[in-house]
Amino acid sequence: MDLTLPPEIEQARDTVRRVLEDEILPATPAYEESGEFPRPLVEKLGAAGLFGVAFGEDVGGTAMGFQAVAAIAEEISRLAPEYGYCMNMQAMTCPFTIYNWGTEEQVRRFVPDLVAGRKMGMFALSEPGGGSDAAGAMKTTARRDGAVYRLNGSKQWITFANACDTGLLFAKTDPAAGHRGITAFIVEPRSGPGFAADPIAMTGLSNCLRSCAVFLDDFAVPVENRLGEEGEGFKIAMNGLDYGRLTVTARLIGLARACLDLARDYAKERVVFGHPIATYQMVQHLIADMTVNIEAARLMLYRMAWTMDRGEPATREASQAKYFASTTAKHAAQSAAEIFGGYALADEYPIKKITAYVNMLNMGEGSPNTQRILIAEDSLGFKDANRHPVRRRTGPVAE
Ligand SMILES: Cc1cc2nc3c(=O)[nH]c(=O)nc-3n(C[C@H](O)[C@H](O)[C@H](O)COP(=O)(O)OP(=O)(O)OC[C@H]3O[C@@H](n4cnc5c(N)ncnc54)[C@H](O)[C@@H]3O)c2cc1C
Numbered sequence: 001m002d003l004t005l006p007p008e009i010e011q012a013r014d015t016v017r018r019v020l021e022d023e024i025l026p027a028t029p030a031y032e033e034s035g036e037f038p039r040p041l042v043e044k045l046g047a048a049g050l051f052g053v054a055f056g057e058d059v060g061g062t063a064m065g066f067q068a069v070a071a072i073a074e075e076i077s078r079l080a081p082e083y084g085y086c087m088n089m090q091a092m093t094c095p096f097t098i099y100n101w102g103t104e105e106q107v108r109r110f111v112p113d114l115v116a117g118r119k120m121g122m123f124a125l126s127e128p129g130g131g132s133d134a135a136g137a138m139k140t141t142a143r144r145d146g147a148v149y150r151l152n153g154s155k156q157w158i159t160f161a162n163a164c165d166t167g168l169l170f171a172k173t174d175p176a177a178g179h180r181g182i183t184a185f186i187v188e189p190r191s192g193p194g195f196a197a198d199p200i201a202m203t204g205l206s207n208c209l210r211s212c213a214v215f216l217d218d219f220a221v222p223v224e225n226r227l228g229e230e231g232e233g234f235k236i237a238m239n240g241l242d243y244g245r246l247t248v249t250a251r252l253i254g255l256a257r258a259c260l261d262l263a264r265d266y267a268k269e270r271v272v273f274g275h276p277i278a279t280y281q282m283v284q285h286l287i288a289d290m291t292v293n294i295e296a297a298r299l300m301l302y303r304m305a306w307t308m309d310r311g312e313p314a315t316r317e318a319s320q321a322k323y324f325a326s327t328t329a330k331h332a333a334q335s336a337a338e339i340f341g342g343y344a345l346a347d348e349y350p351i352k353k354i355t356a357y358v359n360m361l362n363m364g365e366g367s368p369n370t371q372r373i374l375i376a377e378d379s380l381g382f383k384d385a386n387r388h389p390v391r392r393r394t395g396p397v398a399e
Contacts, residue, residue, distance in 0.1 A: 005067065005071060008064060009068045009071050012068055012071060012072055013071050013075045016072055017075065019045060019048045019050070020076065020079045020080050021079070023044050024080060025080060027040075027041055028082075032207045032208055033207075036208060037160075037208055037210075038208055039120070042083075042117045043118060044117070045076075045086055045117055046116045046117020047116065049062055050072050050091070051116070051117060053072065054066060054092070054096060054243075055095070055099060066246060066304075066306075066308040066309050067305045067309060069091065069092065069247060070247075070250045070305045071250075072091075072250075073091075073250035073251050074257070074301075075254060076251075076254065077250065077251035077254030078255070078258045081251070081258075081353065081357040082206035082209045084254070085159050087251065088123065088159070088248070088365075089121035089159060089160045090117055090121055092240075092243040092244055092247050093243060093365075094114060094122060094167060095111050095115055095121060096240070097123070098114075098227065099111050099393055100392055101232075101236050101391060104397050107393070107397045110166050113166065114166060120160050120166075120167075121160060121164065121165075122158055122160050122164040122168065122187075123158075123168050124167060124168065124170065124187075124214060125155075125237050125241075126155060126157050127140060127155055127156055128154060131157065132367055132370050134234075136178075138172055138182060139153050139172075140153025140155065140172065141153055141171055141172050141173075142171035142185065143173075144223070151171050151185070151194070151218075151220075152219075153171065154213065156200075156214075157200065158212050158213075158214050159210070159211040160210075161212035161214045162197040162210060162212050165189070166188055167187050168184060168185070169184075170183070170185075171183060171216075171233075174231065179234040181231060182233035182234045183226060183228075183229075183230045183232065184228055184232065184233040184237065185225055185226055186225040186227055193219075194218050197213070197215075198212055198213045199212050200212060202356075204352055204353055204356030238388075242308075242314060242318045244364075244365045245321070245322040246304055248325075248361050248364055249297070249300075249304065249318070251357075252361050252362075253294060253325050255329050255358050255361070256294050256297070256331075256333075257294060258354055259333055259335065259354060260287070260290045262336055262351070263335065263336040263339040266349075270341075277339065286335040286338060287335075287339075289335070293331060293332070294328060294332070296324065297321070297324050297325045300320060300324055301321050311394075313387075313388060313390050315374070315386050315388065316386050319385060320371075320375055322365060322371055323368055323372060326358075326361070326362045326371075327368070329358045329361070330362060332358075333354055333358045337355065
């Protein structure tokens with residue numbers, strides 16, 4: 001077993017560092033100040049090829065695979081957690097779901113702009129009534145009206161909805177049919193009236209890369225923008241979330257690494273009772289546990305990516321890795337806060353910001369309890385987590 005990453009993935013990681021440090025981070029404070037969505041900066045990440053690594057060259061990708069997705073997402077999150085969202089909206093859950101389930105025409109029309117960062121994506125599943133029971137809580141409806149569907153209802157927590165050009169949205173075409181009555185739509189919020197997105201106030205998270213409440217009032221979606229068949233939406237959403245868990249797991253590990261790096265440096269500098277606190281055994285225990293957990297979480301992440309690269313179902317690997325990475329990142333944030341003492345609360349250090357993103361990702365793409373339920377049912381033999389076949393585009397898009 002070879003656990004070294006190929007040189008092209010190492011290079012992609014170097015590109016992340018260079019683009020973030022040279023171009024993105026220096027320009028971000030102005031957007032944080034104004035609250036404006038940083039479109040030109042997201043486009044720079046896209047132009048650097050960071051969103052297209054799982055896609056074919058015909059849609060602007062580089063076909064490097066899921067290990068590359070994992071490496072890039074971890075590095076972005078370590079250096080700039082707020083841009084980690086892009087790996088879901090521009091690289092995985094939104095465009096990759098269209099790529100796998102869309103018609104040739106839909107893929108040609110929508111995917112290249114998303115992975116290039118020229119258009120902003122979205123994945124609108126959760127509703128105010130609850131995200132864990134996405135199907136049961138879904139009240140949003142889509143009613144066929146000639147050449148369009150009319151969408152009514154609301155969505156909650158939808159990241160990038162206020163900037164979205166092309167997103168995925170799930171609604172019930174047959175409310176009586178439970179999860180079999182859900183249909184997926186490719187929506188273009190700027191195409192007409194009836195779509196409104198209000199950013200939700202959240203202390204500690206970015207002021208320019210936001211998650212929103214969405215309101216739909218007879219919003220018209222052309223029939224040709226339906227993704228898959230009526231009633232296939234839940235299957236499509238769950239499939240998309242597996243790939244979302246790849247990036248969310250990597251992003252959690254990136255945050256845990258940021259905590260470890262900061263805590264190590266601080267523990268070596270901070271002198272209390274005449275010695276650096278790094279020399280005290282109880283502080284070393286925290287550092288040791290953070291280090292080992294991160295290594296273990298990363299092995300699980302790459303097992304998931306490797307399984308996906310082989311084209312095999314990876315729901316089990318994704319749930320286990322996301323659950324463990326959540327635990328790892330929460331422990332790392334808590335340990336870093338202890339090592340920093342009172343300074344963990346000071347604005348001069350990013351511990352509060354990292355903790356806010358850990359809490360966000362702990363829930364995003366399924367809460368720890370949601371993962372535990374899936375893992376336990378699989379482990380007990382009640383439901384094989386990997387029972388669903390993989391839906392994956394393998395060849396180029398037809399002209
Ligand atoms: C900043 C942010 C961005 C987000 N971005 C998006 C996005 O872009 N698109 C999108 O669709 N969603 C998004 N989400 C929503 C996210 O996926 C949900 O928050 C998540 O699925 C949990 O749903 P909920 O918050 O409604 O919690 P609930 O479903 O209300 O659950 C609350 C708690 O109850 C527990 N619980 C629920 N059911 C059970 C059970 N049967 N057994 C045991 N425990 C249970 C849960 O584990 C959780 O701890 C985002 C969330 C946040 C905070």
